[in-house]
Amino acid sequence: MPLVETEAVVLRTYRLGETDKIASLLTRDLGRCRTAASGAQRTKSRFGSSLEPLSYIRVWIFERENRDLQRLNSAEVIESFFGIQSDYRIQVATQYLAEATEGFLPEREVNERVFRLLLAVLRSLKTSGEITRPLVYFNYWLLRLGGFLPELDRCGACRRPLAGAGAFYGPGSEALLCQDCRHPAAQIEISAGTLGIADGLRGIRLDEWLGRQKAPAGAKQLRRFFEEVIQTQLERKLVTRELLADEV
Numbered sequence: 001m002p003l004v005e006t007e008a009v010v011l012r013t014y015r016l017g018e019t020d021k022i023a024s025l026l027t028r029d030l031g032r033c034r035t036a037a038s039g040a041q042r043t044k045s046r047f048g049s050s051l052e053p054l055s056y057i058r059v060w061i062f063e064r065e066n067r068d069l070q071r072l073n074s075a076e077v078i079e080s081f082f083g084i085q086s087d088y089r090i091q092v093a094t095q096y097l098a099e100a101t102e103g104f105l106p107e108r109e110v111n112e113r114v115f116r117l118l119l120a121v122l123r124s125l126k127t128s129g130e131i132t133r134p135l136v137y138f139n140y141w142l143l144r145l146g147g148f149l150p151e152l153d154r155c156g157a158c159r160r161p162l163a164g165a166g167a168f169y170g171p172g173s174e175a176l177l178c179q180d181c182r183h184p185a186a187q188i189e190i191s192a193g194t195l196g197i198a199d200g201l202r203g204i205r206l207d208e209w210l211g212r213q214k215a216p217a218g219a220k221q222l223r224r225f226f227e228e229v230i231q232t233q234l235e236r237k238l239v240t241r242e243l244l245a246d247e248v
Helices: 088-104 112-128 132-146 192-199 206-212 219-234 239-247
Strands: 003-016 020-027 031-037 056-062 069-079 167-169 188-190
Touching: 003 069, 003 088, 003 112, 020 056, 020 088, 020 112, 031 056, 088 112, 088 132, 088 219, 088 239, 112 132, 112 206, 132 206, 132 219, 188 219, 192 219, 219 239
Parallel strands: 031 069
Antiparallel strands: 003 020, 003 056, 020 031, 056 069, 167 188
């Protein structure tokens, strides 16, 4: 059982018996994994506050290749995002990040780009206090890196260019549809201007986008379309998506 040192973001924690915890982590070097933290619920646990959800930590894990549950030896905080969660809107946004990441990434599949994406989005929530654009950016890149980003300039049915026109989607959508191909369930319209926002996301860092201009009109509309695609790919409802719709 080699002892592996790596960086991680805590996605969720669960009770395990009276004194232990299970921590779901997105690690830089081992991918997403579940770890057992012995004694983590004790008042004077050696883990302290390092297993607070969404904390950026350094961990030492006893790696067991054929086990679903790894053993967490120790952890220390590199950067905490606990304070920003006193704002309920940001708390909901961070819970969405955790739920989408945990659902989208297979266990033990290393994906450093998603690790860096999650960390960048958490930092943007911490420094900017803005919700919509960080989530747009996260959704866009999560879909792109996973190979599920739909074409935003062509109809998903007839393949004709949308050519500056609006498009349509509905529940269960994986692509956009033009006016001619839309079906009765595809009642949600997304404007050409909104689709244009996505064109610039490939070549800009999130901090640059936030610092360059105010949030463009249509950003929330684009975020909701990406959320629909992510939920379709997961084949289950995202609990936090409903909270986002109500609050953000």
